[in-house]
Amino acid sequence: MEAANGIEVEGLVREYKKGPRAVDGIDISVAPGEIYGFLGPNGAGKSTTVHVLTTLLPPTAGTARVGGYDVVKDGPKVRGLIGVALQEAALDPLLTGRDHLRLQATLQGVRKDQRAARAEELLHRVGLADAADRKVSGYSGGMKRRLDLALALIHSPRILFLDEPTTGLDPQSRTALWEEVSLLRREDRVTVFLTTQYLEEADVLADRVGIIDQGKIVAEGTPAELKAEIGRPSVHAIPHAEEDRPRIAEFLAQFGEPLASSRDVAVRLRAGLGLTDIVRAVDQNGVDIADLELRAPTLDDVFLAKTGRTLEGATEEADTEQQEKQRR
Amino acid sequence: MNTWPQVGAIARRSVVRTSRQPASVIPPLIFPIALMAVNAGGLQSSVDLPGFPTESFLAFALAVPFIQGALFSTMNAGTDLARDVQTGFINRLALTALRDWALLTGQLAGVVVLGIVQVAFYIAVGVGVGVEFESGALGIAVLLVYGAIVSLSFGALGAWLAFRTGSGETIQALFPVLFVFLFISSMNTPRDLIGVEWFRIAATLNPVSYMIECVRSLIITGWDPQALALGFGFVIVLGLLSLMLASRALRTRMTRT
Numbered sequence: 001m002e003a004a005n006g007i008e009v010e011g012l013v014r015e016y017k018k019g020p021r022a023v024d025g026i027d028i029s030v031a032p033g034e035i036y037g038f039l040g041p042n043g044a045g046k047s048t049t050v051h052v053l054t055t056l057l058p059p060t061a062g063t064a065r066v067g068g069y070d071v072v073k074d075g076p077k078v079r080g081l082i083g084v085a086l087q088e089a090a091l092d093p094l095l096t097g098r099d100h101l102r103l104q105a106t107l108q109g110v111r112k113d114q115r116a117a118r119a120e121e122l123l124h125r126v127g128l129a130d131a132a133d134r135k136v137s138g139y140s141g142g143m144k145r146r147l148d149l150a151l152a153l154i155h156s157p158r159i160l161f162l163d164e165p166t167t168g169l170d171p172q173s174r175t176a177l178w179e180e181v182s183l184l185r186r187e188d189r190v191t192v193f194l195t196t197q198y199l200e201e202a203d204v205l206a207d208r209v210g211i212i213d214q215g216k217i218v219a220e221g222t223p224a225e226l227k228a229e230i231g232r233p234s235v236h237a238i239p240h241a242e243e244d245r246p247r248i249a250e251f252l253a254q255f256g257e258p259l260a261s262s263r264d265v266a267v268r269l270r271a272g273l274g275l276t277d278i279v280r281a282v283d284q285n286g287v288d289i290a291d292l293e294l295r296a297p298t299l300d301d302v303f304l305a306k307t308g309r310t311l312e313g314a315t316e317e318a319d320t321e322q323q324e325k326q327r328r
Numbered sequence: 329m330n331t332w333p334q335v336g337a338i339a340r341r342s343v344v345r346t347s348r349q350p351a352s353v354i355p356p357l358i359f360p361i362a363l364m365a366v367n368a369g370g371l372q373s374s375v376d377l378p379g380f381p382t383e384s385f386l387a388f389a390l391a392v393p394f395i396q397g398a399l400f401s402t403m404n405a406g407t408d409l410a411r412d413v414q415t416g417f418i419n420r421l422a423l424t425a426l427r428d429w430a431l432l433t434g435q436l437a438g439v440v441v442l443g444i445v446q447v448a449f450y451i452a453v454g455v456g457v458g459v460e461f462e463s464g465a466l467g468i469a470v471l472l473v474y475g476a477i478v479s480l481s482f483g484a485l486g487a488w489l490a491f492r493t494g495s496g497e498t499i500q501a502l503f504p505v506l507f508v509f510l511f512i513s514s515m516n517t518p519r520d521l522i523g524v525e526w527f528r529i530a531a532t533l534n535p536v537s538y539m540i541e542c543v544r545s546l547i548i549t550g551w552d553p554q555a556l557a558l559g560f561g562f563v564i565v566l567g568l569l570s571l572m573l574a575s576r577a578l579r580t581r582m583t584r585t
């Protein structure tokens with residue numbers, strides 16, 4: 001049975017009427033029991049992919065199988081084996097946490113004699129036992145997210161979709177949710193498809209990461225593999241004064257390819273060079289630099305290498321586009 | 329999977345939601361009774377008109393809250409469902425094994441339960457102020473059934489508007505339009521005694537008049553087969569039409585493969 005807990009996507013396309021291709025021919029393969037991180041900026045196509053994989057949207061082209069079932073032909077079967085926490089934790093502010101779990105358990109077909117115990121178990125698991133009988137309108141953002149996760153787990157799904165589960169959460173709530181997701185995989189062998197725009201989240205949590213930009217997957221692999229692909233570390237110099245930037249950039253260019261950065265002056269080091277080479281050269285040439293830092297490649301470097309933009313910059317771009325659309 | 333527990337769960341949610349919003353519970357109970365009291369105070373002398381069917385205007389006017397309360401049900405049911413569309417709660421429901429018809433049936437079952445509570449309250453007020461129900465205990469039972477059917481039909485209308493527009497604000501904006509139908513009916517005067525011709529024609533063409541007259545006949549006349557047939561007939565037609573439209577709109581709104 002476990003072999004059927006994976007996700008297989010081939011050439012998936014989703015077009016909106018009069019809109020761009022939100023998802024543009026992606027291929028994804030998620031193994032049973034794996035945590036797959038789907039990383040990308042706002043508007044990259046992450047949520048649209050989740051909506052297609054969870055049967056809320058039909059694909060325009062391509063195929064997707066979840067738990068061995070085709071998302072178009074076997075919608076009800078797919079829904080029966082997945083748990084989903086969408087980007088907006090759509091909860092009823094007038095119901096209590098326990099009301100939500102009882103409703104969800106009934107709608108998901110949990111046996112009547114098991115509903116109360118299952119709800120209680122999940123309330124304890126996500127740390128909401130004390131708040132179970134309070135109306136959701138009084139919950140914090142983190143509590144709503146945890147309730148949303150509990151609702152997604154009520155029928156013990158084999159595959160879990162989490163669409164930006166930690167967006168807007170404080171660091172403590174974020175860490176607690178990461179631990180819960182790790183536990184699910186470790187103890188229950190649940191396959192997790194997690195979208196995020198946080199590099200750290202993908203890095204810490206995911207076994208493998210797919211990076212999506214403008215509807216296309218631009219890179220895929222384990223975080224370590226992806227960073228190794230970039231290979232060389234980068235050196236970041238912080239100038240004393242803004243007017244020193246061009247001079248420092250010119251100086252550092254002899255050690256590697258320049259990197260776009262608004263905060264500092266950075267280069268990706270050429271093979272065989274290290275920080276000591278630069279420090280020595282700085283001393284010898286009397287270059288005035290406030291600070292110098294060597295950084296191992298990050299997933300943001302991977303994103304930058306593949307798209308020519310930083311993830312943060314791409315997110316800001318998408319947000320600006322969205323605001324302009326709304327103004328129009 | 330057995331669908332009836334799902335219907336029950338959705339109905340329960342509908343009732344719990346409403347019971348936790350005093351603004352949804354109190355106005356449908358109080359406003360129609362207050363309006364009836366004001367009208368009864370000001371229009372009591374109408375009973376002196378030759379051919380007026382009763383000596384108690386209160387008994388005559390008691391039929392109006394039944395329909396006015398149902399209009400409140402329309403707005404509440406519609407606003408609740410529209411909010412589910414707006415907040416994405418409907419996606420949460422769509423991701424479960426819930427069947428489309430179970431969502432609609434459950435939601436309307438909740439509306440019907442509240443509709444029956446409203447009707448029971450209006451009957452209790454009527455009995456409390458001394459209105460005698462000419463059709464007796466069986467007539468009161470028929471009134472409860474009729475109240476349930478009216479709530480179902482008007483609730484389905486609200487559900488259709490909700491699924492169609494997906495906007496609680498739009499439904500609230502439509503509420504006064506629905507109220508116009510109440511005011512251009514025979515709510516305050518028997519149709520044959522309305523002196524203004526255009527108003528009499530409008531009231532005669534308005535199905536709401538027949539719904540009010542159906543309730544009224546059970547209170548002040550006894551058993552009037554024609555009034556009952558017209559009242560039940562119009563409300564059943566409205567109900568079937570609204571249910572058909574609501575089901576269609578729900579299928580479009582609750583998209584899933």
